[in-house]
Amino acid sequence: MTPPKTASSRTEATxxxxxxxxxxxxxxxxxxxxTVDDICAAAGxxxxxxxxxxxxxxxxxxxxxxxFNDMASRLFAAPFAALPDPRDRLLGYLDxxxxxxxxxxxxxxxLLGTLVQEIHATHPALRDACEAGMASHIAALTRDIAxxxxxxxxxxxxxxxxxxxxxxxxxxxxxxxxxxxxxxxxVAESLTxxxxxxxxxxxxxxxxxxxxxxx
Amino acid sequence: MTPPKTASSRTEATxxxxxxxxxxxxxxxxxxxxTVDDICAAAGxxxxxxxxxxxxxxxxxxxxxxxFNDMASRLFAAPFAALPDPRDRLLGYLDxxxxxxxxxxxxxxxLLGTLVQEIHATHPALRDACEAGMASHIAALTRDIAxxxxxxxxxxxxxxxxxxxxxxxxxxxxxxxxxxxxxxxxVAESLTxxxxxxxxxxxxxxxxxxxxxxx
DNA sequence: CCAAACATACCAACCAGTTGGTATGAACCG
DNA sequence: CGGTTCATACCAACTGGTTGGTATGTTTGG
Numbered sequence: 001m002t003p004p005k006t007a008s009s010r011t012e013a014t015x016x017x018x019x020x021x022x023x024x025x026x027x028x029x030x031x032x033x034x035t036v037d038d039i040c041a042a043a044g045x046x047x048x049x050x051x052x053x054x055x056x057x058x059x060x061x062x063x064x065x066x067x068f069n070d071m072a073s074r075l076f077a078a079p080f081a082a083l084p085d086p087r088d089r090l091l092g093y094l095d096x097x098x099x100x101x102x103x104x105x106x107x108x109x110x111l112l113g114t115l116v117q118e119i120h121a122t123h124p125a126l127r128d129a130c131e132a133g134m135a136s137h138i139a140a141l142t143r144d145i146a147x148x149x150x151x152x153x154x155x156x157x158x159x160x161x162x163x164x165x166x167x168x169x170x171x172x173x174x175x176x177x178x179x180x181x182x183x184x185x186x187v188a189e190s191l192t193x194x195x196x197x198x199x200x201x202x203x204x205x206x207x208x209x210x211x212x213x214x215x
Numbered sequence: 216m217t218p219p220k221t222a223s224s225r226t227e228a229t230x231x232x233x234x235x236x237x238x239x240x241x242x243x244x245x246x247x248x249x250t251v252d253d254i255c256a257a258a259g260x261x262x263x264x265x266x267x268x269x270x271x272x273x274x275x276x277x278x279x280x281x282x283f284n285d286m287a288s289r290l291f292a293a294p295f296a297a298l299p300d301p302r303d304r305l306l307g308y309l310d311x312x313x314x315x316x317x318x319x320x321x322x323x324x325x326l327l328g329t330l331v332q333e334i335h336a337t338h339p340a341l342r343d344a345c346e347a348g349m350a351s352h353i354a355a356l357t358r359d360i361a362x363x364x365x366x367x368x369x370x371x372x373x374x375x376x377x378x379x380x381x382x383x384x385x386x387x388x389x390x391x392x393x394x395x396x397x398x399x400x401x402v403a404e405s406l407t408x409x410x411x412x413x414x415x416x417x418x419x420x421x422x423x424x425x426x427x428x429x430x
Numbered sequence: 431c432c433a434a435a436c437a438t439a440c441c442a443a444c445c446a447g448t449t450g451g452t453a454t455g456a457a458c459c460g
Numbered sequence: 461c462g463g464t465t466c467a468t469a470c471c472a473a474c475t476g477g478t479t480g481g482t483a484t485g486t487t488t489g490g
Contacts, residue, residue: 011469030333032247036446048471051447106336113391118245118333120394121321131395158408165392165401166408170381173388176328177380179335180346186380193373193381197408200415225489226435251480262481263437272480437486444479452471459464 015053017043022064028106030118031061031126061115061126068111069133076140086147087202090167093141094191094198097171101184108184113172138164152202163201170194230268232258237279243321245333246276246341276330276341283326284348291355301362302417305382308356309406309413312386316399323399328387353379367417378416385409 021042025034036057040050054060080092100108116130138161146160174190199205236257240249251272255265269275295307315323331345353376361375389405414420 014469028336030245030247030337032245033333033337035444037444046471047447048449049469052469055447057446113388114332116395117329117391118248120397121243122245122248127395127397134392134395158404158411162401162404163408165389166385166405169388169392169401169405170384171388172391173328173384173386174380176332176387177349177384180331180342180349182335182342186377186384189373189377190381190384193378193412196373197412197415200412229435250478252478261437263485264435266481267435270481432490433488434490435486435488437484439482439484441482442480445477446475447477448475449473450471451473452469454467454469456467457465460462 011053014043014045014049018045018050018053018060019064019067022060023068023111024106026061026064027109027111027114031115031123032118058123058126061123062129065112065115065126065129065133069136072133072137073140076137085151085205086144087152087198088205089144090141090148090198090202091195091205093144094167094195098188098191101187105178105182105184108187109175109179110172113175134168138168141167148202156201167194226268229258229260229264231282233260233265233268233275234279234282237275238283238326239321241276241279242324242326242329246330246338247333273338273341276338277344280327280330280341280344280348284351287348287352288355291352300366300420301359302367302413303420304359305356305363305413305417306410306420308359309382309410313403313406316402320393320397320399323402324390324394325387328390349383353383356382363417371416382409 142164174187357379389402
């Protein structure tokens with residue numbers, strides 16, 4: 001599979017495996033209930049290797065947050081970003097999020113939302129990292145929202161940023177119900193309502209069939 | 216304050232103090248990070264008293280969920296329940312939730328949402344209790360939603376229950392951002408968007424001024 | 431005086447982090 | 461090229477402190 005492996009790529013691979021293990025185990029069991037040994041077992045290394053790469057469990061958390069942010073940025077710099085109308089980019093974003101739901105619950109939920117809910121009062125460093133990551137994601141959304149608002153609802157009373165937080169609140173809250181019901185369907189239904197709200201604010205997009213140009 | 220106290224009311228008071236301590240400490244620190252000693256300290260009793268009243272930490276969690284549900288039912292059997300139009304009852308419900316935000320974060324957030332997010336995969340009994348409590352609250356909302364839909368949007372494609380979950384998702388998700396930002400304002404803004412959505416579905420209510428009857 | 435309500439002292443299991451050591455591969459030197 | 465050197469990556473065993481839970485007292489109300 002990977003026969004020629006230099007020392008530095010090997011160490012990076014181990015570090016990456018620990019970060020992936022942290023991402024998945026913490027999303028499943030929460031931060032406090034996840035032990036360092038849990039993460040080591042999931043990554044297939046021992047505790048010695050863990051503390052060779054990370055000075056503490058909290059620092060692993062911080063680095064896992066950063067890695068998750070990188071993944072999210074890559075994921076949502078997606079095809080819909082090329083659509084000309086910002087409203088359609090927002091609806092495309094929600095369609096992508098709906099399409100991601102065909103997985104196990106720990107795989108489509110948000111590490112930052114899970115983490116910050118649990119540790120907001122006990123681990124300020126982790127909380128601030130989560131806040132910054134979510135704010136950055138929302139800032140990207142807010143740019144499209146502001147453009148869509150200028151185009152389709154210039155006189156609306158709400159701010160573009162507040163709608164960005166609203167959209168993410170729907171997502172984060174729906175994840176909670178998916179965990180409670182052990183079923184992702186509730187997320188898809190809530191995102192459908194969210195799309196309806198966006199349509200009520202910005203109007204409906206043109207139909208998908210490209211062969212029906214409008215005069 | 217309460218000088219004449221029978222034995223049974225005294226023991227009930229201790230039990231209630233433990234349940235309140237659990238409710239507040241768990242909302243602040245999460246379930247796993249909350250130790251039995253934490254709860255005992257917050258309630259002003261020792262571990263002996265704790266295990267006299269509860270056989271285990273998990274059982275305390277179950278009973279705290281039940282107590283929280285009772286409180287929520289009482290809180291939201293509120294004045295707005297008397298409004299004739301179910302749409303106005305829904306908007307009144309949201310106004311009450313907005314009015315509750317003038318408190319510390321651990322005091323207006325939802326114990327069940329906090330708990331289930333953290334322990335959904337590790338404590339099935341707690342998860343099921345949270346799911347049942349939230350489902351019951353949503354069922355109450357759904358009754359008003361169904362009535363409002365029959366009245367104002369009979370042909371809409373969405374189900375009343377899905378809108379109930381959507382409303383609660385907005386709340387739960389907004390709580391996450393309040394914790395991340397250490398600021399409740401984001402909850403109020405998201406609930407304002409939610410009210411806008413309901414108005415887009417059901418129409419706006421009559422203005423509050425009762426002296427302006429409409430022709 | 432008795433039983434329920436609470437306190438104190440304690441235990442076994444667990445957990446984050448440490449310690450001392452080994453394997454591996456690259457770099458340098460002859 | 462071949463052997464020594466050395467740093468990095470990793471491992472197994474251990475430690476000090478913490479945690480849920482228990483065992484055994486002591487107080488209190490009736």
